[in-house]
Amino acid sequence: MATDWYRRKSWSKTDEEEFFAKLSRARKDGRAQYLKVQAIELVDTKKPKLLQVAKELLSKVLNEYPDDNFNKGSVYHTFGNIFQLENNTEKALEYFKKAVDFEKTFPNVITQSYLDYAEIVVKNQFKDLYPVAEEMLENKISRLLFPNEKYIAFSLLAIINFYNSKAEIGKKYAEMANENANAETSGLRYHKYLGIVSSRDSLLDKVTKSFLKPYSK
Structure with missing residues (x-):
């Protein structure tokens, strides 16, 4: 099946030339999305050189299609995902926050930036x-659908509340x-098994389970 x-x-010279040739013939109102999707595909490889290409493609979206x-x-x-892969925590937080702030004014498309931001903050103990x-997570609680999102979000909120000496809430x-x-x-x-937790986070589990031990019968 053709891709x-x-x-x-991949992003050889041929790949690049073919991509931009196709892009130039695509509908103008769809070009930003094609650039974004291609960038995401390259990010999925986690290869440093391709992460740089992905940055260039994403920058084109922001610079050439600002509206x-x-x-x-x-x-x-x-x-944010790219900077996280590059271990640039400060920039990752900056862009996840940009996404969260943008989604407040344009909520038509929602990402998991709030969860990624909070997870970095808690796991790195940026107190x-x-x-x-906490505000990001609490703003999303009522709209969480899937167990995997709830598992991470509630774990993070548990840790934050115990840090704030709110043991019962934690x-x-x-x-x-x-x-x-x-x-x-x-x-x-209609989506009975969608969003089930496939693997637990060892760090979050270690911390949250320690909160439950004193209360276990």
């Missing part, structure tokens, strides 16, 4: 940023995190 021209996992709000949040999020991370979130980690179905009628 779509905007989903290449394309449909893709902007996702572009910021992908930039001065805990209030920002315990509640830890219990909810554990419940979602063990969920066998999503609870959705």
Whole structure:
């Protein structure tokens, strides 16, 4: 099965020339999305040289299609993913925050930037940023659908609340995190097994389970 021209996992001179030739013939209102999707495909390889190409493609979206709000949040999020892969935590947080802030004014397309931001903050113990991370997570709680999202979000909130000396609230979130980690179905009628936790996060589990121990019977 042939790969779509905007989903290449390589970037040779030929790949580049073919991609931009196809892009020039594509509908103008779809070009930003093609650039973004191609960038995401290259990010998925995690290869340093291809991450640089992905940055260039994403920059084209922001610079050449500044009014394309449909893709902007996702572009910021992908930039965050790239910087995280490059171990540039400061820039990763900057772009995840850009995505979250943009989604407040243009909520049509929502990414997991809030979760990525909060996870970096908590796992690195950037305690001065805990209030920002907590606000992001709490703003999303009512809209979380899948057990894997809830598992991570509730685990992070448990840790933040225990740090803030709110043990009972922290315990509640830890219990909810554990419940979602063990969920066998999503609870959705037509997507019964979508978003189930496939592998637990060892660091989050170690911390949240320690919160539950004193309360276990």
